[in-house]
Amino acid sequence: MKTYDYLLEHGIKPSMQRIAIMDYLISRKDHPSIDAIHMALNKKLPTLSKTTVYNTLKLFVENRAALMLTIEEKNTCFDGDTSLHSHFLCKKCGKILDMPFYGDKIENLTYVNGFLIDEIHHYYKGICPSCEGKKI
Template sequence: MKTYDYLLSYNIKPSVQRIAIMDYLLAHKTHPCIDEIYMALCDDIPTLSKTTVYNTLKLFVEHGAALMLTIDEKNACFDSETSLHAHFLCKKCGKIYDLPFSGETKQVERIDMNGFFIEEIHQYYKGVCPACAAKEQGKEVG
């Protein structure tokens, strides 16, 4: 599916900036922050501002086309993978990895739990990734 159609499927009106930002999110599964997205796109779109990137990402999150991750207090990161999954933050290298969700609930559509209507579930893990652990042990991970 082309990015134009992808945005329309989430009821988001495509624009040059929105298409470029979503293209970046879909192509870079690194959970980028606003600054990273802005720096990657500003040369190709000179009229792009950080405010536009912020507002566009906020729109994507509001429409369910992206997730905003607030795993640490430093940055909000964004993820184009909207299926239910967990995240792992490596305390050594700072990379964020997708992990399978280990909770009982696989669907999140207004789950009623004793009168609490759950609309979102976030599961974050923090620790050391395999690559950093191998470096500490003097080994390389393939």
């Protein structure tokens, strides 16, 4: 699916900046921060402000087009993959990696014991195989 259509599907009016930010998020597996996204796109879009990046990411998260990760207290990161999955933070190198979700498969907007569930955050923390010297 094209980024333009993806944004429309999530109720977001596509613009050049929004498309560039979503394309960048979707193409990355390293869960970039606002600063990293701004620095990477500023070369291609020199008029792109950090405020625009922040507001665009906020819009994406509010419309479920992207995920905001707060696994690391000092740094908020973003993920263009909104499928149900977990994240792993390596305490040694600081990388955030995708992992399969091993919990109960709860779909969005499902009631569990009377609670309406519309978000799941499932984080692991430890040492990644690269830092342990093991091959993945």
